Amino acid sequence: MMSMTAEAVENARVEGMSRPPTAREKILDAYAALLRSDGERAATMDATAALAGVSKGGLLYHFPSKDALAEAVIERLLDAAQQDSERMEAAPEGAARYYVRTSTVEETEFDSFYQAVVRLAAGAHAPAVAALDQVHGDWERLVREDVADPHAAEAIMLIGEGLYYHSTMPGTWSRSLVGSDIGALLEQVDRLKEGH
Amino acid sequence: MMSMTAEAVENARVEGMSRPPTAREKILDAYAALLRSDGERAATMDATAALAGVSKGGLLYHFPSKDALAEAVIERLLDAAQQDSERMEAAPEGAARYYVRTSTVEETEFDSFYQAVVRLAAGAHAPAVAALDQVHGDWERLVREDVADPHAAEAIMLIGEGLYYHSTMPGTWSRSLVGSDIGALLEQVDRLKEGH
DNA sequence: GTCTATACTATGATAGAC
DNA sequence: GTCTATCATAGTATAGAC
Numbered sequence: 381m382m383s384m385t386a387e388a389v390e391n392a393r394v395e396g397m398s399r400p401p402t403a404r405e406k407i408l409d410a411y412a413a414l415l416r417s418d419g420e421r422a423a424t425m426d427a428t429a430a431l432a433g434v435s436k437g438g439l440l441y442h443f444p445s446k447d448a449l450a451e452a453v454i455e456r457l458l459d460a461a462q463q464d465s466e467r468m469e470a471a472p473e474g475a476a477r478y479y480v481r482t483s484t485v486e487e488t489e490f491d492s493f494y495q496a497v498v499r500l501a502a503g504a505h506a507p508a509v510a511a512l513d514q515v516h517g518d519w520e521r522l523v524r525e526d527v528a529d530p531h532a533a534e535a536i537m538l539i540g541e542g543l544y545y546h547s548t549m550p551g552t553w554s555r556s557l558v559g560s561d562i563g564a565l566l567e568q569v570d571r572l573k574e575g576h
Numbered sequence: 577m578m579s580m581t582a583e584a585v586e587n588a589r590v591e592g593m594s595r596p597p598t599a600r601e602k603i604l605d606a607y608a609a610l611l612r613s614d615g616e617r618a619a620t621m622d623a624t625a626a627l628a629g630v631s632k633g634g635l636l637y638h639f640p641s642k643d644a645l646a647e648a649v650i651e652r653l654l655d656a657a658q659q660d661s662e663r664m665e666a667a668p669e670g671a672a673r674y675y676v677r678t679s680t681v682e683e684t685e686f687d688s689f690y691q692a693v694v695r696l697a698a699g700a701h702a703p704a705v706a707a708l709d710q711v712h713g714d715w716e717r718l719v720r721e722d723v724a725d726p727h728a729a730e731a732i733m734l735i736g737e738g739l740y741y742h743s744t745m746p747g748t749w750s751r752s753l754v755g756s757d758i759g760a761l762l763e764q765v766d767r768l769k770e771g772h
Numbered sequence: 773g774t775c776t777a778t779a780c781t782a783t784g785a786t787a788g789a790c
Numbered sequence: 791g792t793c794t795a796t797c798a799t800a801g802t803a804t805a806g807a808c
Contacts, residue, residue, distance in 0.1 A: 419699035421616045438774045503615035509747040535764035538738030545741035551705040568731035634792045
Protein backbone atom coordinates (compact mmCIF):
# COMPACT_ATOMS: atom_id res chain seq x y z
CA MET A 381 0.00 0.00 0.00
CA MET A 382 1.31 3.41 -0.94
CA SER A 383 1.82 5.85 1.86
CA MET A 384 -0.01 9.16 1.69
CA THR A 385 1.88 12.15 0.48
CA ALA A 386 2.46 14.94 3.01
CA GLU A 387 -0.18 16.97 1.22
CA ALA A 388 -2.72 14.18 1.37
CA VAL A 389 -2.10 13.79 5.09
CA GLU A 390 -2.59 17.51 5.58
CA ASN A 391 -5.84 17.42 3.59
CA ALA A 392 -7.05 14.52 5.65
CA ARG A 393 -6.33 16.50 8.78
CA VAL A 394 -8.15 19.58 7.55
CA GLU A 395 -11.12 17.52 6.43
CA GLY A 396 -11.30 15.92 9.85
CA MET A 397 -10.79 12.35 8.69
CA SER A 398 -9.58 10.27 11.62
CA ARG A 399 -6.50 8.09 11.35
CA PRO A 400 -3.72 6.91 13.66
CA PRO A 401 -1.66 9.93 14.75
CA THR A 402 1.74 10.14 13.10
CA ALA A 403 4.89 10.32 15.20
CA ARG A 404 5.26 13.95 14.14
CA GLU A 405 1.83 14.78 15.50
CA LYS A 406 2.41 12.89 18.72
CA ILE A 407 5.60 14.89 19.24
CA LEU A 408 3.91 18.20 18.53
CA ASP A 409 1.03 17.41 20.86
CA ALA A 410 3.45 16.35 23.58
CA TYR A 411 5.47 19.56 23.25
CA ALA A 412 2.33 21.70 23.43
CA ALA A 413 1.06 19.74 26.43
CA LEU A 414 4.32 20.29 28.30
CA LEU A 415 4.30 24.00 27.52
CA ARG A 416 0.77 24.28 28.87
CA SER A 417 1.20 22.25 32.02
CA ASP A 418 4.74 23.08 33.08
CA GLY A 419 5.92 26.08 31.04
CA GLU A 420 8.78 26.79 28.70
CA ARG A 421 11.43 25.68 31.14
CA ALA A 422 10.07 22.16 31.48
CA ALA A 423 9.27 21.73 27.80
CA THR A 424 12.67 20.31 26.88
CA MET A 425 13.33 18.09 23.89
CA ASP A 426 14.11 15.27 26.27
CA ALA A 427 10.80 15.57 28.10
CA THR A 428 8.92 16.01 24.82
CA ALA A 429 10.43 12.87 23.32
CA ALA A 430 9.66 10.90 26.46
CA LEU A 431 6.02 12.06 26.58
CA ALA A 432 5.55 11.39 22.87
CA GLY A 433 7.04 7.93 23.28
CA VAL A 434 9.92 8.39 20.84
CA SER A 435 13.65 8.70 21.29
CA LYS A 436 15.48 11.99 21.18
CA GLY A 437 16.86 11.02 17.79
CA GLY A 438 13.39 10.24 16.53
CA LEU A 439 12.20 13.65 17.61
CA LEU A 440 15.14 15.33 15.91
CA TYR A 441 14.34 13.64 12.64
CA HIS A 442 10.98 15.45 12.53
CA PHE A 443 12.10 18.67 14.22
CA PRO A 444 15.79 19.36 13.72
CA SER A 445 15.89 22.02 16.41
CA LYS A 446 13.90 23.33 19.30
CA ASP A 447 12.93 26.35 17.31
CA ALA A 448 11.48 24.09 14.63
CA LEU A 449 9.17 22.67 17.28
CA ALA A 450 8.08 26.16 18.26
CA GLU A 451 7.45 27.16 14.66
CA ALA A 452 5.29 24.09 14.09
CA VAL A 453 3.20 24.84 17.18
CA ILE A 454 2.69 28.40 15.98
CA GLU A 455 1.69 27.20 12.54
CA ARG A 456 -0.90 24.86 14.03
CA LEU A 457 -2.30 27.75 16.07
CA LEU A 458 -2.60 30.03 13.06
CA ASP A 459 -4.37 27.32 11.07
CA ALA A 460 -6.86 26.75 13.88
CA ALA A 461 -7.27 30.50 14.46
CA GLN A 462 -8.29 31.12 10.87
CA GLN A 463 -11.04 28.54 11.11
CA ASP A 464 -12.11 30.03 14.43
CA SER A 465 -12.28 33.53 12.95
CA GLU A 466 -14.52 32.30 10.18
CA ARG A 467 -16.87 30.70 12.70
CA MET A 468 -16.77 33.85 14.81
CA GLU A 469 -17.65 36.06 11.87
CA ALA A 470 -20.57 33.79 10.89
CA ALA A 471 -21.89 33.24 14.42
CA PRO A 472 -25.61 34.07 14.67
CA GLU A 473 -25.19 35.23 18.27
CA GLY A 474 -22.70 37.87 17.11
CA ALA A 475 -18.92 38.03 17.36
CA ALA A 476 -18.86 39.53 20.86
CA ARG A 477 -20.90 36.74 22.44
CA TYR A 478 -19.08 34.08 20.44
CA TYR A 479 -15.75 35.50 21.51
CA VAL A 480 -16.52 35.59 25.23
CA ARG A 481 -18.32 32.26 25.21
CA THR A 482 -15.40 30.49 23.58
CA SER A 483 -12.81 32.20 25.78
CA THR A 484 -13.46 29.78 28.60
CA VAL A 485 -11.28 26.76 28.45
CA GLU A 486 -12.61 24.00 26.35
CA GLU A 487 -10.39 21.11 25.55
CA THR A 488 -10.28 22.02 21.88
CA GLU A 489 -7.19 21.82 19.73
CA PHE A 490 -7.40 25.55 19.31
CA ASP A 491 -7.23 26.22 23.06
CA SER A 492 -4.48 23.71 23.51
CA PHE A 493 -2.21 25.40 20.99
CA TYR A 494 -3.24 28.90 21.97
CA GLN A 495 -2.12 28.28 25.52
CA ALA A 496 1.11 26.71 24.31
CA VAL A 497 1.92 29.77 22.19
CA VAL A 498 1.09 32.07 25.10
CA ARG A 499 3.80 30.29 27.06
CA LEU A 500 6.25 30.73 24.22
CA ALA A 501 5.36 34.41 23.99
CA ALA A 502 5.92 34.77 27.74
CA GLY A 503 9.48 33.71 27.01
CA ALA A 504 9.78 36.57 24.54
CA HIS A 505 9.78 34.21 21.55
CA ALA A 506 9.35 36.76 18.75
CA PRO A 507 7.37 34.61 16.26
CA ALA A 508 5.02 33.56 19.06
CA VAL A 509 4.42 37.18 20.01
CA ALA A 510 3.74 38.05 16.38
CA ALA A 511 1.28 35.16 16.01
CA LEU A 512 -0.66 36.22 19.09
CA ASP A 513 -0.74 39.80 17.81
CA GLN A 514 -2.27 38.54 14.59
CA VAL A 515 -4.86 36.34 16.28
CA HIS A 516 -5.90 39.07 18.70
CA GLY A 517 -6.04 41.61 15.90
CA ASP A 518 -8.55 39.43 14.06
CA TRP A 519 -10.67 39.03 17.16
CA GLU A 520 -10.59 42.72 17.92
CA ARG A 521 -11.63 43.61 14.39
CA LEU A 522 -14.63 41.28 14.49
CA VAL A 523 -15.77 42.40 17.93
CA ARG A 524 -15.52 46.04 16.89
CA GLU A 525 -17.70 45.32 13.88
CA ASP A 526 -20.25 43.69 16.16
CA VAL A 527 -20.30 46.29 18.94
CA ALA A 528 -21.22 49.86 18.07
CA ASP A 529 -19.57 51.60 21.01
CA PRO A 530 -15.78 51.17 20.73
CA HIS A 531 -15.35 51.53 24.47
CA ALA A 532 -17.87 48.77 25.11
CA ALA A 533 -16.01 46.69 22.53
CA GLU A 534 -12.80 47.22 24.45
CA ALA A 535 -14.41 46.19 27.74
CA ILE A 536 -15.75 43.05 26.07
CA MET A 537 -12.35 42.26 24.59
CA LEU A 538 -10.84 42.56 28.05
CA ILE A 539 -13.42 40.20 29.57
CA GLY A 540 -12.41 37.62 27.01
CA GLU A 541 -8.72 38.22 27.66
CA GLY A 542 -9.37 37.88 31.37
CA LEU A 543 -11.03 34.52 30.83
CA TYR A 544 -8.11 33.33 28.78
CA TYR A 545 -5.65 34.62 31.30
CA HIS A 546 -7.40 32.48 33.87
CA SER A 547 -7.41 29.51 31.57
CA THR A 548 -3.69 29.62 30.99
CA MET A 549 -2.86 29.96 34.66
CA PRO A 550 -2.55 27.09 37.11
CA GLY A 551 -4.05 27.35 40.58
CA THR A 552 -7.39 27.04 42.25
CA TRP A 553 -8.28 30.70 41.90
CA SER A 554 -8.60 30.36 38.17
CA ARG A 555 -11.02 27.46 38.48
CA SER A 556 -13.62 29.32 40.50
CA LEU A 557 -14.09 32.02 37.91
CA VAL A 558 -13.78 29.91 34.81
CA GLY A 559 -16.19 27.39 36.21
CA SER A 560 -18.77 30.04 36.93
CA ASP A 561 -21.95 30.69 35.05
CA ILE A 562 -21.09 31.62 31.48
CA GLY A 563 -24.70 32.54 30.80
CA ALA A 564 -24.65 35.25 33.45
CA LEU A 565 -21.42 36.59 32.03
CA LEU A 566 -22.90 36.76 28.55
CA GLU A 567 -25.71 38.88 29.97
CA GLN A 568 -23.10 41.35 31.16
CA VAL A 569 -21.69 41.37 27.66
CA ASP A 570 -25.15 42.15 26.30
CA ARG A 571 -25.47 45.01 28.75
CA LEU A 572 -22.20 46.52 27.57
CA LYS A 573 -23.04 45.93 23.94
CA GLU A 574 -26.48 47.52 24.15
CA GLY A 575 -24.89 50.52 25.79
CA HIS A 576 -27.93 51.83 27.60
CA MET B 577 30.09 53.52 62.20
CA MET B 578 27.92 50.57 63.07
CA SER B 579 26.07 48.88 60.25
CA MET B 580 22.28 48.62 60.47
CA THR B 581 20.77 45.38 61.63
CA ALA B 582 18.72 43.45 59.10
CA GLU B 583 15.62 44.52 60.97
CA ALA B 584 16.59 48.19 60.84
CA VAL B 585 17.17 47.92 57.11
CA GLU B 586 13.76 46.33 56.64
CA ASN B 587 12.13 49.06 58.72
CA ALA B 588 13.88 51.69 56.63
CA ARG B 589 12.48 50.07 53.50
CA VAL B 590 8.94 49.90 54.83
CA GLU B 591 9.12 53.51 55.99
CA GLY B 592 10.25 54.56 52.54
CA MET B 593 13.55 56.07 53.63
CA SER B 594 15.85 56.24 50.62
CA ARG B 595 19.35 54.81 50.78
CA PRO B 596 21.78 53.16 48.39
CA PRO B 597 20.35 49.82 47.25
CA THR B 598 22.00 46.85 48.83
CA ALA B 599 23.54 44.11 46.70
CA ARG B 600 20.72 41.85 47.78
CA GLU B 601 18.15 44.27 46.45
CA LYS B 602 19.99 44.81 43.20
CA ILE B 603 20.04 41.05 42.68
CA LEU B 604 16.36 40.68 43.45
CA ASP B 605 15.41 43.53 41.14
CA ALA B 606 17.57 42.07 38.39
CA TYR B 607 15.98 38.64 38.73
CA ALA B 608 12.47 40.10 38.61
CA ALA B 609 13.39 42.26 35.60
CA LEU B 610 14.67 39.22 33.71
CA LEU B 611 11.55 37.22 34.54
CA ARG B 612 9.38 40.04 33.22
CA SER B 613 11.27 40.79 30.05
CA ASP B 614 12.51 37.37 28.97
CA GLY B 615 10.66 34.75 31.01
CA GLU B 616 11.65 31.94 33.34
CA ARG B 617 14.00 30.32 30.86
CA ALA B 618 16.18 33.39 30.50
CA ALA B 619 16.17 34.30 34.18
CA THR B 620 19.22 32.21 35.03
CA MET B 621 21.48 32.84 37.99
CA ASP B 622 24.24 33.74 35.57
CA ALA B 623 22.16 36.36 33.78
CA THR B 624 20.82 37.68 37.07
CA ALA B 625 24.28 38.12 38.53
CA ALA B 626 25.50 39.86 35.37
CA LEU B 627 22.54 42.27 35.31
CA ALA B 628 22.91 43.02 39.01
CA GLY B 629 26.61 43.65 38.55
CA VAL B 630 27.80 40.99 40.95
CA SER B 631 29.54 37.68 40.45
CA LYS B 632 27.77 34.36 40.61
CA GLY B 633 29.42 33.68 43.93
CA GLY B 634 28.21 37.01 45.23
CA LEU B 635 24.69 36.19 44.22
CA LEU B 636 24.88 32.80 45.89
CA TYR B 637 25.93 34.37 49.14
CA HIS B 638 22.60 36.22 49.33
CA PHE B 639 20.47 33.53 47.67
CA PRO B 640 21.91 30.07 48.15
CA SER B 641 19.67 28.53 45.51
CA LYS B 642 17.44 29.50 42.66
CA ASP B 643 14.40 28.68 44.70
CA ALA B 644 15.57 31.11 47.37
CA LEU B 645 15.45 33.82 44.71
CA ALA B 646 11.91 32.85 43.78
CA GLU B 647 10.80 32.82 47.41
CA ALA B 648 12.21 36.30 47.95
CA VAL B 649 10.39 37.66 44.88
CA ILE B 650 7.13 36.15 46.13
CA GLU B 651 7.67 37.63 49.58
CA ARG B 652 8.18 41.09 48.09
CA LEU B 653 4.96 40.68 46.08
CA LEU B 654 2.93 39.68 49.12
CA ASP B 655 4.27 42.64 51.10
CA ALA B 656 3.34 45.05 48.33
CA ALA B 657 -0.03 43.36 47.79
CA GLN B 658 -1.05 43.83 51.39
CA GLN B 659 -0.39 47.56 51.16
CA ASP B 660 -2.28 47.66 47.88
CA SER B 661 -5.29 45.89 49.37
CA GLU B 662 -5.43 48.44 52.17
CA ARG B 663 -5.41 51.29 49.67
CA MET B 664 -8.04 49.50 47.59
CA GLU B 665 -10.34 49.04 50.56
CA ALA B 666 -10.00 52.69 51.54
CA ALA B 667 -10.31 54.11 48.02
CA PRO B 668 -13.05 56.79 47.83
CA GLU B 669 -13.82 55.82 44.22
CA GLY B 670 -14.67 52.28 45.38
CA ALA B 671 -12.76 49.03 45.10
CA ALA B 672 -14.01 48.18 41.60
CA ARG B 673 -12.79 51.41 40.02
CA TYR B 674 -9.56 51.33 41.99
CA TYR B 675 -8.94 47.77 40.89
CA VAL B 676 -9.48 48.39 37.18
CA ARG B 677 -7.66 51.73 37.21
CA THR B 678 -4.56 50.22 38.78
CA SER B 679 -4.63 47.14 36.55
CA THR B 680 -2.97 49.03 33.73
CA VAL B 681 0.76 48.84 33.83
CA GLU B 682 2.39 51.43 35.93
CA GLU B 683 6.04 51.12 36.67
CA THR B 684 5.38 50.50 40.33
CA GLU B 685 7.24 48.00 42.44
CA PHE B 686 4.00 46.15 42.88
CA ASP B 687 3.48 45.67 39.13
CA SER B 688 7.08 44.72 38.64
CA PHE B 689 6.92 41.91 41.14
CA TYR B 690 3.41 40.86 40.21
CA GLN B 691 4.51 40.26 36.65
CA ALA B 692 7.58 38.40 37.80
CA VAL B 693 5.48 36.07 39.94
CA VAL B 694 3.06 35.52 37.06
CA ARG B 695 6.00 34.22 35.06
CA LEU B 696 7.00 31.91 37.88
CA ALA B 697 3.43 30.66 38.14
CA ALA B 698 3.39 30.01 34.40
CA GLY B 699 6.24 27.60 35.07
CA ALA B 700 4.02 25.78 37.58
CA HIS B 701 6.02 27.06 40.55
CA ALA B 702 3.69 26.03 43.37
CA PRO B 703 4.44 28.84 45.86
CA ALA B 704 4.02 31.39 43.07
CA VAL B 705 0.64 29.93 42.17
CA ALA B 706 -0.41 30.01 45.82
CA ALA B 707 0.69 33.65 46.17
CA LEU B 708 -1.31 34.71 43.13
CA ASP B 709 -4.32 32.83 44.44
CA GLN B 710 -4.06 34.77 47.67
CA VAL B 711 -3.64 38.15 45.98
CA HIS B 712 -6.53 37.56 43.60
CA GLY B 713 -8.70 36.28 46.41
CA ASP B 714 -8.21 39.57 48.27
CA TRP B 715 -9.08 41.58 45.19
CA GLU B 716 -12.14 39.51 44.47
CA ARG B 717 -13.40 39.88 48.01
CA LEU B 718 -13.08 43.66 47.92
CA VAL B 719 -14.69 44.03 44.52
CA ARG B 720 -17.61 41.84 45.58
CA GLU B 721 -18.14 44.04 48.62
CA ASP B 722 -18.19 47.07 46.34
CA VAL B 723 -20.44 45.70 43.59
CA ALA B 724 -23.93 44.53 44.48
CA ASP B 725 -24.52 42.20 41.52
CA PRO B 726 -22.11 39.27 41.77
CA HIS B 727 -22.19 38.72 38.03
CA ALA B 728 -21.28 42.33 37.39
CA ALA B 729 -18.49 41.91 39.94
CA GLU B 730 -17.21 38.94 37.99
CA ALA B 731 -17.25 40.85 34.72
CA ILE B 732 -15.33 43.69 36.37
CA MET B 733 -12.79 41.26 37.81
CA LEU B 734 -12.27 39.85 34.34
CA ILE B 735 -11.71 43.29 32.83
CA GLY B 736 -8.96 43.84 35.36
CA GLU B 737 -7.48 40.42 34.65
CA GLY B 738 -7.59 41.19 30.96
CA LEU B 739 -5.67 44.40 31.49
CA TYR B 740 -3.06 42.57 33.50
CA TYR B 741 -2.81 39.84 30.94
CA HIS B 742 -2.03 42.50 28.39
CA SER B 743 0.50 44.10 30.68
CA THR B 744 2.43 40.91 31.23
CA MET B 745 2.56 40.06 27.53
CA PRO B 746 5.12 41.37 25.09
CA GLY B 747 4.06 42.51 21.63
CA THR B 748 2.51 45.51 20.01
CA TRP B 749 -1.05 44.30 20.37
CA SER B 750 -0.93 44.71 24.11
CA ARG B 751 0.22 48.31 23.82
CA SER B 752 -2.78 49.52 21.82
CA LEU B 753 -5.31 48.41 24.40
CA VAL B 754 -3.39 49.24 27.51
CA GLY B 755 -2.55 52.66 26.18
CA SER B 756 -6.19 53.43 25.47
CA ASP B 757 -8.42 55.73 27.42
CA ILE B 758 -8.71 54.43 30.96
CA GLY B 759 -11.46 56.94 31.68
CA ALA B 760 -13.73 55.44 29.05
CA LEU B 761 -13.07 51.99 30.45
CA LEU B 762 -13.98 53.11 33.94
CA GLU B 763 -17.30 54.34 32.56
CA GLN B 764 -17.96 50.81 31.34
CA VAL B 765 -17.16 49.58 34.83
CA ASP B 766 -19.69 52.06 36.23
CA ARG B 767 -22.31 50.79 33.79
CA LEU B 768 -21.77 47.23 34.95
CA LYS B 769 -21.68 48.23 38.59
CA GLU B 770 -24.90 50.27 38.43
CA GLY B 771 -26.56 47.31 36.80
CA HIS B 772 -29.34 49.14 34.99
C1' DG C 773 11.93 6.88 9.87
C1' DT C 774 13.67 5.76 14.09
C1' DC C 775 17.32 4.45 17.08
C1' DT C 776 22.04 4.65 19.94
C1' DA C 777 26.11 6.91 21.02
C1' DT C 778 28.37 10.87 21.69
C1' DA C 779 29.97 15.87 21.84
C1' DC C 780 29.29 20.45 23.31
C1' DT C 781 27.32 24.01 25.98
C1' DA C 782 24.63 26.11 29.67
C1' DT C 783 23.04 25.86 34.23
C1' DG C 784 22.90 25.27 39.19
C1' DA C 785 25.70 24.64 42.89
C1' DT C 786 30.20 23.91 45.99
C1' DA C 787 34.72 25.12 48.01
C1' DG C 788 37.75 28.05 49.39
C1' DA C 789 40.79 32.49 48.58
C1' DC C 790 40.66 37.36 49.69
C1' DG D 791 30.55 40.01 51.65
C1' DT D 792 32.36 39.21 47.41
C1' DC D 793 35.31 36.87 44.43
C1' DT D 794 37.55 32.88 41.37
C1' DA D 795 37.88 28.43 40.36
C1' DT D 796 35.69 24.01 39.69
C1' DC D 797 32.12 20.31 39.21
C1' DA D 798 27.94 17.53 38.14
C1' DT D 799 24.08 17.47 35.54
C1' DA D 800 20.79 18.61 32.03
C1' DG D 801 19.84 20.37 27.45
C1' DT D 802 20.76 20.94 22.49
C1' DA D 803 22.55 19.02 18.69
C1' DT D 804 25.40 15.79 15.42
C1' DA D 805 26.80 11.33 13.30
C1' DG D 806 25.91 7.26 11.88
C1' DA D 807 23.87 2.34 12.67
C1' DC D 808 19.70 -0.21 11.65
